[in-house]
Amino acid sequence: MEKTVLEDILPFVSKPGRYLGNEWNVIHKDWERAQVKVVLCYPDIYELGMSNLGLQILYSIINQRQDSLAERVYAPGLDIEEILKDRGIPLFSLESKKPLKDFDIIGFTLQHELSYTNVLNILNLANIPLRSRNRNGKFPLIIAGGPSVSNPEPLADFIDAFVLGDGEEVIEEIIETYKKWSSRLQSAFRNKGNGFLKALAKIPGVYVPSLYEVNYKEDGTIQRMERKGDGIPERIDKRVVDLETSHYPLAPLVPLIDISQNRLNLEIQRGCPHSCRFCQSQVVYGPCRVRPKKRLLEIAEVSLKSTGYDEMSLTSLSSTDYPGIEEFIGEFLDCFGKNHTSISLPSLRPDKFSLALAIRIRKIRKTGLTFAPEAGSERLRKLIGKKISDEEFASTISQAYNAGWRLVKLYFMIGLPTEEEEDIEAIIRLVKELKKRHKNLNFNITIAPFVPKPHTSFQLLPMEKLTELRRKKDYLSRRLPAQVKGHIVESSFLEAVFSRGDRRLGMVLEKAWEMGCKFDQWKEHFRFPVWQEAFSKCSIDPDFYVYRKRDSEEILPWSHLEFWGHPNSRMA
């Protein structure tokens, strides 16, 4: 697209800064000289996509290669989407403003299931056929990675290859394979054809869904996954990189407009040392590995200089578990604190040690304090693996109060396995007790329905019925002496369908998208009745995926995907 065309559009869209592609540290490479052109896509708005560390890492790795380039695209806002459609302009990348179709590879990150309609919408806006089988070699190879690939089956008809686990190494192997085949194949068929897909499937961690055929039993469960041909792996193991040596961007992109996480991300640890039984993240990102302190300080020094950020977030699933975190923070503040650089710690555990660290870095005014006890009763917390006693929690809160916090955010789940009325009452009791101790302490409480996720200890269990979840949520909202924010239970239901479902859901997804569903994660765009209609039009019963207790012998849609590394430890 000509730059002037964009300039004609910008006056008509809100937040035009999203589409400029002029971030600090942006990389504009010579289009003609790159053999492999990749466009990385976060299928949601710019402000979320730019905050994602994974894409920053891949952007940097690909652009470091002499033979490749990486550009970016995010889900366009509804206003610009309309203009693009009206004027027949295909969706373009931010850097070179080239149509997505002109790239060799499009890489999506799947952060959550409710972004799937956006994936289809983006392909459509790029004039690319949605289904893999309708795309010939003239179209880019479409790959996807990220946490939702823990069960990618609902997208199996649309995505050519999924990437399981850490992407740092496998992305280069995909590029190498692509290069080998693109020169060998005629240009018209440069990337498709079975040979190429089979070659991709040989890369560890790469799952090519079209090479497998799923047979179903009469009761709707899976009979078997049949491989189409030789040399196709029976089981795909996720990739795990060594954080001591793996690539990390030293000049990450700095947006010129505000985004949701507008600070430097320093990933100190990947995976989590705790094994909460409901948690899928520790499975997806595990095993727990730390980036060495020396390397972190080097990265911090260089990237603070290259970005000009004055705040750095020490990210991981549980940052306070980083070995020697106290000394690390001390050293960090010694090195950079005098230069007016502050640290923030996401994901604090509700214990005293974590709180002491929070006090140390003194972010009281700027950020609130967030804890996730998840369940109200000690019994239930113990069952789900969140080992913290009422007493310890209460005294942590008291300590926070004494340190000056007046607002604390709490996360609870409802519909957990074995949950009784008593456990719901326990949430209320816990909060009331804390309120009694500290009259001026306020709580913002988020209530989220529990979704039994693939590859967790609870994967075979049904989700609790919507009616019950609604009732519990309403009850808590009424009774808790706090500001209560509840997830839309219907959107959790949909999340459950698509995280636990199989390939047949591709039909529903396409139907719902045709009927106008997109940005389903956003309250203002989520339309459950439309989804219900899509299910019924496709004669697919969503309850089958959500409410059914699965047999331990059952072949699950994700049984051939290995995230633990040790198949037998799954139910430990």
Added chain:
Amino acid sequence: MNSVQRVRIEYSKKGPIRYIGHLDLIHTFFRALKRANLPVSYTQGFNPRIKCSFSPALPLGFASEAEYIELYLDKKIDISSSIGNLQKELPQGLTVRDMEKLPLFGKSNNVKIKTVTYRINLQQFFGKSTVPGQASKEDIEGKIRNFLDKEEIFLINKKGRRVNIRPLILSIEMEKDWNIRLLLKVRGGFNFNPRIIIKTLLGVEKKDLAFVEFTREKFLFW
């Protein structure tokens, strides 16, 4: 530490970066100052901030040849090398025009500004807009005359209040190359968005203004 120097950095804003708003631009500058390693002063207190003041907010989409930052420094700097250092760290479209020393104590330009001049280019507007008919220079001049003949012109400001903007308009003139020059008084720091004035003047819809190019030219102290 105590500030030992104050400087004014004058810069222009052109091209796509026009679409970066005032607050975002401030953060963009803060990061550039940090990358350029200028010895900026920080405010005291719990959340120290870079000690400086920016020229009045520029509406989104406006270009400018008149922006400035007044910046306090902990160490004295060499002006000419600092211009280069800072320029290297600025995104495309932001250009340092000049840097000058100011007395350490003294009022900011922000409080001295009495008038702002804008250049409003209509060339693209007549090329691309959906406004019917080809306007001539004389048409526009006629519209300007009618507009200025009125004693009161009530427009709705950002806060939704009806304001008589006629006393704020010092002059509107048609110049060559389809440029209109507008001199607008600043009253109590209140900077009325020229877009609304031009919209009323031309008698068009808001969407038609998309191709009118607005450039802030100068701040005047009279």
